Amino acid sequence: MKELARTLVMGILNVTPDSFADGGLHFDFSAAISRAQEMIAEGVDIIDVGGESTRPGAERVSLEEERDRVIPVITELQPLGVAISIDTTRAEIARAAIAAGATIVNDVSGGLADPEMSTLIASNPGVQYIVMHWRGHAQEMDKNAEYEDVVKEVKDELDERVTALIAEGVNPEQIIIDPGIGFAKNAEHNWELLRNLDRLALLGYPILIGASRKRFLGALVSGKSPDDRESATIAITTLVASQGMWGVRTHSVKPHVDAIRVVMELEQ
Numbered sequence: 682m683k684e685l686a687r688t689l690v691m692g693i694l695n696v697t698p699d700s701f702a703d704g705g706l707h708f709d710f711s712a713a714i715s716r717a718q719e720m721i722a723e724g725v726d727i728i729d730v731g732g733e734s735t736r737p738g739a740e741r742v743s744l745e746e747e748r749d750r751v752i753p754v755i756t757e758l759q760p761l762g763v764a765i766s767i768d769t770t771r772a773e774i775a776r777a778a779i780a781a782g783a784t785i786v787n788d789v790s791g792g793l794a795d796p797e798m799s800t801l802i803a804s805n806p807g808v809q810y811i812v813m814h815w816r817g818h819a820q821e822m823d824k825n826a827e828y829e830d831v832v833k834e835v836k837d838e839l840d841e842r843v844t845a846l847i848a849e850g851v852n853p854e855q856i857i858i859d860p861g862i863g864f865a866k867n868a869e870h871n872w873e874l875l876r877n878l879d880r881l882a883l884l885g886y887p888i889l890i891g892a893s894r895k896r897f898l899g900a901l902v903s904g905k906s907p908d909d910r911e912s913a914t915i916a917i918t919t920l921v922a923s924q925g926m927w928g929v930r931t932h933s934v935k936p937h938v939d940a941i942r943v944v945m946e947l948e949q
């Protein structure tokens with residue numbers, strides 16, 4: 682994976698009132714647009730627009746509500762020229778987002794939540810598709826955090842997903858995989874996955890890591906708020922970038938762009 686130019690920074694734009702790390706800060710349309718503009722100025726590569734919180738225990742939002750949150754934001758951002766991804770498990774939202782200008786579909790369920798998703802992705806060959814490791818929606822994921830060998834099981838389950846998607850017509854070139862840090866995983870599972878990214882890379886797909894300010898970092902650092910986990914997140918970005926991963930999904934942008942620049946400079 683070393684031939685990739687550098688690890689990409691995917692900036693999180695949660696258009697939800699209840700995301701666990703930014704507490705609904707970006708729910709308002711105009712606040713979302715100004716945050717996106719800030720991220721662009723800081724050198725973001727992709728803006729990941731999401732309208733449904735995936736925080737453990739979170740309630741689902743209706744399709745209409747999700748659409749009303751994300752589509753106006755994507756429509757407004759599209760002319761700015763930044764790559765836009767849509768963070769959704771619903772094919773109908775992904776379809777509307779692609780029509781509005783999104784070129785990446787970030788599906789935390791890897792196609793498991795909506796049987797229509799694979800057909801949509803297959804019929805949009807220019808769209809990239811992020812297939813995350815998933816064992817159920819937010820309300821049930823904590824009870825699914827049972828593994829004998831987390832790295833092997835996540836790798837096998839991602840492999841199974843990708844194989845099914847390809848059988849359903851998705852081009853392997855469209856696929857990016859993600860171990861789903863914090864999704865049906867406890868802290869030790871997350872660390873074990875991050876220690877073994879080379880094993881996941883054996884699947885042969887670009888890898889995205891979303892560790893930003895997540896709960897498992899809280900036990901390690903001083904301070905209780907998600908903001909206090911930022912330095913730890915930058916450390917993870919550095920590790921991930923030095924291993925040639927495709928991207929990191931983060932709340933802040935500038936520190937991650939800078940950390941990746943340092944890694945690139947050291948590796949020349």
Ligand code: PMM
Nearest residue numbers: 700701702735787813859861862891
């Ligand atoms: N994490 C969250 C939401 N979407 N998408 C991908 N691909 N990977 C992740 O790890 C991921 C995601 C939850 O975090 P947030 O509520 O802070 O955005």
